[in-house]
Amino acid sequence: MRLSILLPLPLGPLSYLAPEGAPLPPRPGLRVAVPFRKGMRVGVVVEVEDAAEGDFALRHAIGYLDAEPFLDEAGLAFLMRAAEHYFAPPGQLLADLVPFLEPPLHHEVRLVDGAVRPGLPQLALWRDAAELDPALLDELREGGVLEERVRALKPTRKTLVPLREPTEKLTPKQRAALETLRALGEAESQTALAAAAGVGPGVVRALVDKGYAGWREVELELAAPPPAGSPIRPLPVPEPPTRVSGGRHAERLQLAAGLAREGETLVLFPERYALERAYDRWPPPVLPFHGGQSPDLRRALWREAAPVVLGSYQALLMPRRWKRIVVMDEGSDSYKLASGSRAHAVRLAELRAEMLGAELHYLSLTPAVEVVEKPGLLVRPPRTRVLPIDLRRERGWPLTGRAVELLAQVPEKGRQALVLVARRGYSGRLFCKSCDWQPVCSNCDLPLRFHKPGRRGRLVCHQCGHSEPAPEVCPVCGGEVFGYAGPGVQWVAEEVRRRVPSLPVYQYSAERKDDLSPLQRGEVGVVVGTTALLRTPAPPELALVLLPYAEGFLPASDFRAPERYHRLLWQLADLHPSRSPLLALQTFEPDHPAVEALIEGDVTSVPETELVLRRMLGYPPAVRMVVLEFSHRQEATARAAAMEAAEFLKKRIGPEPEAAEPADPAGAPAPLLGPAPAPVPRVRGRYVFHLILRSHDPAQLAAWLRDLPAPKGARLRLDPDPVGFVGLLED
C-alpha cells in the first residue's frame, strides 16, 4: 500500500509505503508520522493507492496519530483547490492554515523478533527513539529490522507538589511554606507558593533543594476559558441577504449571532482581538478558535462539537460541514496572510463555502469593494460628529490652534481623548538644517525614522529593523541643528503635553504600550498612539478622537488606500459602544470622499465609487491580479530575471489584442506590466523588481503562469492576491 502524504512544507504530496503493522487501514485525512530527511515529520494522508513497480525504493511511514481523520474529504479537496488557486504547493497551504498540525511525539523503536545486531542488545525491547542516533535508526529502517511505534504526547504542565512530610529539620518558615503547599495540593511556581505562604522565594527554593517539594508533570486539561461578558441577544434576519452593512458594533454581533442561530456555522474574524471581543458576548454554546490559543489547545478543540465556531483563518480546515460561513469585517487588511502562500482568508472562506454548498454572508460596518454589489441589507450606521480641520487654513503643526482648544476641553469636562497618528517613533524623517543631509537605511531605500527615547535618540529602519544611534552633528557638514518631518507618536505626545499641560498623556504603539487602566477606570486623559489603539477597549468617557494628519493613513502607492481610509474613519466613529465622540481630522483634503461619506452617514458610496474606478483601471476585483516579485542583492541580477520572465510571459500571452472595443472601455487591461522597480526598490539589501500579471479570467492567468521557468540567480516570490503593495515587502 502506498500513501500520498502532504507535509506542512512548501511541497506537493510525497509518496511513502504504508506503516508496517499499523492497527488501522490507511484513510485519507489521517495524520501520519514519517521519516523525513534525518528526522521525523507529521503529515496528512491525501491519497491511498495500491503499491506499484519501483515502490520498494520508498520509505515506510512510521505510524498514524489519529483514529479518526484529522482532515475530512471536503477539507482535503478544499486544500488542494486553494493551493491551485494561489499557485502554491498544497503543503504550503497546509502549513499556513494548520500551523499546529504536528504535536510533540513519543517515538519508540525496537528490533524485529530474531533480528540480531551485534553491539545493540538493548534494542530487543522498546526504547525511546530520541536516545538513539538518527543515522543508525535510518540504517536499521532501511535494513527492514526496525519496528516503530509513535503517538502524540498528552499535553502536560509542570506543577509544584509536596513530596515529603515536614520534619524537625525544617526552619519554621520552611515548615509554614510546606504546610501551605500541602493545604493547596499544588502550586504553579515557586514564587507563587512563596507569595501564598507569605515567605521569601529563598525559603521555597530550600524546600525544593532538600527534596520536600518538587516538580510533577500532570496532564493538562484543555478548554477554552468561558466568555467573560454578558451575552448579547441574537437578532435573526428572515431570509438574510449575502451582505449586511452598517450598524453599531454590538448590533453587528447580534446580527451575526442571529445568522448563526441554526448552528453548523463558522463566524470568521480577521484578528484575535475582534474575535475575543465577540466571544465574550456571544450566547453559548460557542467555541473560539484562533492563533492566540496554544497549539495543544487548538489540537484539542479541533474536533470538539460546537454549533458555532468563532474562528480565525486557522479554523477554515476544521473537519466540519458548515452550513453557513459568516465573514466579519471582510475588508480588514488582517485577512491577508503576510507570509507563506500569501493567501487571502476571505477568498479562502468563499472557496470553502462554495465547495461545501454553504451559505456565505459578509457582515461589516463598511462593505469591501469586492462585496459592495452583492445583495445587501443596510443597517443604520453609527451617528457621526465630524470636524474637518483644514490644514491649508489653520495655523499650528502638528497641532492646530483648533485642535489644542478641543484637547483643552477634555480635562475641563473630565473626559478622555484619543489621538491617532500613522507613525510610531518621533518623526518619519530627520534632516540637517544647514545642508539638508538625511539619514537613509544602509539595507533599504528608505529614510531612517527618528525615535527619541534617550538623550540622542535613535535612527530606526521600519522595514528591516536596522537601528543606530542618531548623530550629534551632521556627518556631511558638521551642522548641529536638525529638522524633523512627519510627526510620529512621540512628537505628537510631546506636543500635547506642552500645549495642554493639565492633560495626562499616555502613549500606545507597538514600541510603547502604556498601562491604560486609569483611563478604563474613567480618569481624565489622552492616549496618543498608532492604530494599535484600535485593539484596545475604548475608554468609557471618550469625547474626542483627533487625527493630527489624517492623510498619513492614505499611502499614495496603494490602489486600495481610499477604501482603507474610509474604513478607518468609520471604525473610529464606531469605537465607543454608545457615545459618538467628536472626530476631529486635521487634513489638507477636508472634502475627501471618505470624509464626506462620514459626515453624511453613508457607508456604501465610497466602496461603490471605488468599484467603478477599479473597473475602469483594470484593478481587482474587476480583474484577477498577480504580482511577481524578483529580488537579488545585485540589482542587475534581479532586473535580468524579471526581464527574462517578462519575455517568457509576453510570448505566452501572445500578441496584444487591438485597441479595446469602443463599446467596452474597460475591456482588456494590459495583461502584463513591468518589470519595474518595486515601490521600495531595495529592501534588506535586496533589489526588488515587480511584474504585474492580470486578466479577467483566472484560468487564463494560471495558464500563463504554468511552468514559468525558475529565475536565474534571483529569488521569485508570487503575491497571488495583492492587497496593497506594502505587504509585498515584508517577509
Added chain:
DNA sequence: AGCACGCCGACT
C-alpha cells in the same frame, strides 16, 4: 522551508 552539495575568496 531546511539542508546538503558545490564552487570561488581570506586566512591559520
Added chain:
DNA sequence: GTCGGCGTGCTC
C-alpha cells in the same frame, strides 16, 4: 594548502 560565503537543487 583549508574555512566559509551563498547559489542551486532536492526532499518520498
